[in-house]
Amino acid sequence: MHDLPALPSNVRTLLNDESSRLNRLYPDLPRSPDDCGTCGGRKRFLWWNRYSPDYRPDAPVIVEYDCPCEDQWILQRWLTLRGVNAVYQRLGWEDAQAVAPSTLDVVTDYLAHSERYVSVGMGFVLTGAKGTGKTMLANLMLKTLMLKGFDGYFSTFAEALQTFRSGWNDAEDKAWYANKVRGSRVMALDDVGREHFQQRYEEGKLTRNAQSVAESTLDELLRHRVSSAKPTFLTTNFEMAQISQYYGDNVFSLITERSVLCEFKAADWRTSARERTQQEVRDGLSRPVVLL
Numbered sequence: 001m002h003d004l005p006a007l008p009s010n011v012r013t014l015l016n017d018e019s020s021r022l023n024r025l026y027p028d029l030p031r032s033p034d035d036c037g038t039c040g041g042r043k044r045f046l047w048w049n050r051y052s053p054d055y056r057p058d059a060p061v062i063v064e065y066d067c068p069c070e071d072q073w074i075l076q077r078w079l080t081l082r083g084v085n086a087v088y089q090r091l092g093w094e095d096a097q098a099v100a101p102s103t104l105d106v107v108t109d110y111l112a113h114s115e116r117y118v119s120v121g122m123g124f125v126l127t128g129a130k131g132t133g134k135t136m137l138a139n140l141m142l143k144t145l146m147l148k149g150f151d152g153y154f155s156t157f158a159e160a161l162q163t164f165r166s167g168w169n170d171a172e173d174k175a176w177y178a179n180k181v182r183g184s185r186v187m188a189l190d191d192v193g194r195e196h197f198q199q200r201y202e203e204g205k206l207t208r209n210a211q212s213v214a215e216s217t218l219d220e221l222l223r224h225r226v227s228s229a230k231p232t233f234l235t236t237n238f239e240m241a242q243i244s245q246y247y248g249d250n251v252f253s254l255i256t257e258r259s260v261l262c263e264f265k266a267a268d269w270r271t272s273a274r275e276r277t278q279q280e281v282r283d284g285l286s287r288p289v290v291l292l
Helices: 016-025 069-081 101-112 114-119 134-147 157-165 171-183 208-227 240-257 269-283
Strands: 044-048 062-066 123-127 152-156 186-192 232-236 259-263
Touching (some): 016 069, 101 114, 101 134, 114 134, 123 134, 134 186, 152 171, 157 186, 186 208, 208 240
Parallel strands (some): 123 232, 123 259
Antiparallel strands (some): 044 062
């Protein structure tokens, strides 16, 4: 029988107010370890031997694990509260095999020197085509930093725009979200630029008001975090020149001043992810919630 790695000391059971907020925002989450989303209450599950000393990436073996239901429940809720959604909770670095070595080299350098990069507020920008796995990689980087003890939060830029533009019905939830976006030691802001393809057009042209809201929101968030020396990770389908075009020189300057710039290169991740998931279902495998 095999075991998953133990939880790091900074991963904990949620406080009462955190748990109440999570239950309200995510009512479908398991409410107790008895409803374990990994083993389904069976106390065992099948998965690759990634955590065994004899693991070989080129020759993985399916083995049976003792399910640490309480740890899985705690980690799932802990990550959800920090914006890491269900799919990315169950992905690890082995799932980034299709990422080009040139991209992984830049990522590995950042993580290897993360204490220094984070201390000086140096963020990370992933640019590249749709469907290649930028969101996956940003989640993996954020989870790795949280494993090292850094406070982190993940959000889409569309969610940030919606919150700061029209707000949530619950003022307390809005204030909590704003504090996470502005105050987390490391913040990942996903899919910057997508809102430009979702906003209202008049006579075939983007309304200046919609464009200025996105520009001012991103400017405010980045300016606050840069001045506080808090790293921000951005993912975008835009090239850097397009960021300057759509968000203005101020935002472009803030990003380039305090970010490692990385062009994301990989095979079509969504296609390979679909095929992989189908095969895992056929093989009766269950992905555990992991940080690495």
